[in-house]
Amino acid sequence: MPLLALEGIRVLEVTDGIAGPYCAKMLADLGAEVMKIERLDAVSMTQRQWAGERVETSLTVEDTALFLHLNTNKKSVAVDLESADGQSLFRKLATQSSIVVESLAPGRMESLGLSYNSLKDLNPSLVMTSVTPYGQTGPYKDYQYTELTVFATGGGMHREGIPERHPLKYGGEIAQYFAGTAAASATMGASVGALMTGLGDWLDVSIMECMAGHPHQIGRRAPFAYNGELDPRREPRTSAAGGREPYAVGTFRCKDGHVSFLPLGPRMWPNIARMIGRTELMDDPRFNSPELRTDNRIELEAIFQEWLDRHTRAEVFEATNNAGIPGAPVLTPTDVMDDEHFQERGFFRELEHPEHGALSYPGVPFGFSEVDDVPGHAAPALGEHTVEALSEILGMDEAKIGSLREAGIVS
Numbered sequence: 001m002p003l004l005a006l007e008g009i010r011v012l013e014v015t016d017g018i019a020g021p022y023c024a025k026m027l028a029d030l031g032a033e034v035m036k037i038e039r040l041d042a043v044s045m046t047q048r049q050w051a052g053e054r055v056e057t058s059l060t061v062e063d064t065a066l067f068l069h070l071n072t073n074k075k076s077v078a079v080d081l082e083s084a085d086g087q088s089l090f091r092k093l094a095t096q097s098s099i100v101v102e103s104l105a106p107g108r109m110e111s112l113g114l115s116y117n118s119l120k121d122l123n124p125s126l127v128m129t130s131v132t133p134y135g136q137t138g139p140y141k142d143y144q145y146t147e148l149t150v151f152a153t154g155g156g157m158h159r160e161g162i163p164e165r166h167p168l169k170y171g172g173e174i175a176q177y178f179a180g181t182a183a184a185s186a187t188m189g190a191s192v193g194a195l196m197t198g199l200g201d202w203l204d205v206s207i208m209e210c211m212a213g214h215p216h217q218i219g220r221r222a223p224f225a226y227n228g229e230l231d232p233r234r235e236p237r238t239s240a241a242g243g244r245e246p247y248a249v250g251t252f253r254c255k256d257g258h259v260s261f262l263p264l265g266p267r268m269w270p271n272i273a274r275m276i277g278r279t280e281l282m283d284d285p286r287f288n289s290p291e292l293r294t295d296n297r298i299e300l301e302a303i304f305q306e307w308l309d310r311h312t313r314a315e316v317f318e319a320t321n322n323a324g325i326p327g328a329p330v331l332t333p334t335d336v337m338d339d340e341h342f343q344e345r346g347f348f349r350e351l352e353h354p355e356h357g358a359l360s361y362p363g364v365p366f367g368f369s370e371v372d373d374v375p376g377h378a379a380p381a382l383g384e385h386t387v388e389a390l391s392e393i394l395g396m397d398e399a400k401i402g403s404l405r406e407a408g409i410v411s
Helices: 019-029 065-070 084-095 116-122 147-153 174-197 207-212 215-227 236-241 266-275 279-283 290-295 297-308 313-323 333-338 340-345 386-393 398-406
Strands: 010-014 033-038 074-078 099-102 127-132 201-206 250-254 257-261 327-329 348-353 357-362
Touching: 010 019, 010 084, 019 033, 019 065, 019 074, 019 099, 019 127, 019 174, 074 386, 084 116, 084 386, 099 174, 116 127, 127 174, 147 174, 147 207, 174 201, 174 207, 201 207, 250 297, 257 313, 266 279, 266 290, 266 313, 290 297, 313 327, 333 340, 386 398
Parallel strands: 010 033, 010 099, 033 074, 099 127, 127 201
Antiparallel strands: 250 257, 257 327, 348 357
């Protein structure tokens, strides 16, 4: 077994947004040597500045939290890909690499002379993963996007929100991170194929299609797929409950915060009654059937809430575990970082940044029994590894690198 899961795999990354960088980050977190090809001016493509805008503050361009998060364990190589010399350098690096991850607009890599078809002539085993909002083909391929647009066009918003209001998307950038995860998984599969056959592939990853195929969306769409039934927006709690116990579905306050529950159907009712110390409710004529508990859920919820008001999140979590009920505390960011379970498993790790000191980062959500963890290093400074790439990989001497720097090809 190698020291690291992806040791010996070199990746060239030419990305913007979130999905492409996150795909490359997952490969880097498993030990691949990821070389992030950045513009010399650090604008736009790198997310070193949000949306490429310069903000006059005391912070440096590397201070965006998004950049620091997406680029741990990567190397930075600053090259002007608009120039013929810069494109030549990229092609030479591609011949010494296993994977290219790019998220430029469809056709942009081809316009730079760096398309998959041109690169595979130089390196037949190369895998190129292209992550774009709507894919390389189709009527939307050239459209601009945000998280909102890909979430909406992927069908994810149709059923989210209360009936009398407008549809809503999930918080954060779910579609883009999921697409990055899917792209990394597909890249790994294609890389295995390349190792076995000597032939690479070009992967076309559409963020919109990743959202449309998200397991949660597929599950919600099943009634329509199989029976033509629409899935309209409903009141959040009753919608989430379905055939479950609606009075105990969702998020509730407790003595020191909030807890969430999703009991799995009527079989959970005796467990809940025992958990809150009200076993007599099982024979109460108001609550002795699923239909009656649904009809009288406001009254039953008040009883449930009275129990919650007397217990802390930790006490509720222990009680749900003992009772066999799916439930958990809602942890704040501070709670998560301090949680004993995360700490024992070493999920968060501290990396030293030369400007910002020690910062805590999440690790990968799985571990190997026979492969070492990646030691980890903070996001690189712009062009921090340019000399290393040109000298150690391409064999250039100091004079040649200096001339490229003077010509504005690298930095």
